[in-house]
Amino acid sequence: MAPSQGPVSTTASTCTAETARGRHRFKIAGYSLHKGPAAGKFIRSATFYVGGHGWSIRFYPNGHTSKDDANKNFICVYLELMAEKNTTEVRAAYDLSLVDQLTGESKVRFNPMKPRAFTGEIPAWGARTFIRRTELEASTYLREDRVVIECNVTVIMAKLEGKAQLTTCDFQAPPSDMSVDFGKLLKTGEGADVVFKVEEETVRAHRIVLAARSPVFKAELYGPLGDKNRGIILVEDIHPDVFKALLHFIYTDSLPAMDDVDGRESKEITQHLLVAADRYGMERMKLVCASKLSKRLDADSVSATLALADRYSCSELRGACIRYIISSNTMDEVVASRGYKELKRACPAATVELWEKASKSRKILYAEQRDIFIEELD
Incomplete structure (x- = not known):
């Protein structure tokens, strides 16, 4: 006898892991005071709480460990679970960013593709090569000897199991x-x-x-x-x-x-x-105006913009102009411009600062090239 060809009953279920999210900004004041020969030493942020667990950010200004020469020139940043050694596993996704202190915007520098398992035995995960130290010191992420690290944490509250979990509804209010x-x-x-x-x-x-x-x-x-x-x-x-x-x-x-x-x-x-x-x-x-002007610098106008920044005490724009001049290949064009002659006359202090930082930048570049050459020889 042929099987019945009646309608098929279809059912469905959904399994959703609940999460808790949080963000913490860690401001490191006096960045230059923490630099030194001791690798493996870190500065810890205040404890912040996400998903019922305490967390902190570790900042290694001199690298994670002296044993790994490949990472000695990098800043290292880790996320740490503040827990006892017998703490059970806490699964969390996270990313680590630097905050541009000229614009206030954050840029993700490290974002693992999968959540990590934090335990009492392995409480910290992060990036050993978060950013090269010379890159940080030449950027707008370092201003007035201050660095700001931002960390977004998503704690997975429930394990995905065979049966369906209760799904919570959420919605967002419209923007202001x-x-x-x-x-x-x-x-x-x-x-x-x-x-x-x-x-x-x-x-x-x-x-x-x-x-x-x-x-x-x-x-x-x-x-x-x-x-x-x-x-x-x-x-x-x-x-x-x-x-x-x-x-x-x-x-x-x-x-x-x-x-x-x-x-x-x-x-x-x-x-x-x-x-x-x-x-x-x-x-x-x-x-805001300084930020917009810093994105429109060119060899013909950078000297005039630097003079404007100096005249109206805008240290952020002044720093951006100086970095543009010493990092570009147009130094000769800048010096030959009419604006540079006016800069020397009206703002001698800014001119002195420009050449001091240009000299320092050349020394840093020479040291990096020397290190690379030595590594290649090895």
Whole structure:
């Protein structure tokens, strides 16, 4: 008798491992003070907790071990489970990043493809060749003798077994639209209570917003002269478009789009915005402008940009200009430019710093090439 050809009953189940995620930033101040001949010595971060377990970051400024000559020129970074020796296995995925202190952005330098098993016997996993020491010291990851390491940890809370696990639901709230709302407030001028005259244009704004964002505006609007500034306030030595862009940043925490201007004009506007940011004590805006300018350096303009950074005490941009000059193959073009002659006249201290670091960079490069040559001989 033929088997029945009736409908087939289909069922399904899902097995999901629950996880806990956390992030920790470890700031190493006084980086140069930790350098020395002793490999295998590490600095440990404060303990942070993810998935009910304590973790810390190990930072080896002089390499993991003196026995491994191949890694002696590298910084080593590990993630450590802070646990007793009899602790059972904790499975976790992780990555290790360096934070660019010019932009605040982090860049992943080490990311294992699979989760690691942390135990009391093997509590730490990481990268022995996290970054070459000379590369770190020539980058924006090291600023004012400070380095910041970021670690993302994902602890796997439940083992995957044969039966289905309870699946938890999660959702994310939409991103903040506060800057959009404040941008509309500036555009409409609704409730504005202060008027500025910039050349032939008048600009309306809100005192409390300006005072909250700028110490200079706070002193001007609410300080001893605040009562005298109840009428129209005259703003001198600044272009209306630059002043409007300054207000745009105050209200939205971002620079206005410059899609309709060419690269050279956009660069000039950004330079004027950096000056305005310095004038009104807008440090974050100043750094944002500095970051944009640091990405547009060339042999013809780098000297002028260095002079600008020196004049307005922007150490981040000054450092970026100096690194560009000494690391590029255009040193002769830079020295021959009109901007360099002006730099020597107006900013002698910056010129001295440039040549001191160029000399130091050459010595480091020579030492690296010598080490490579010796290794090849061996």
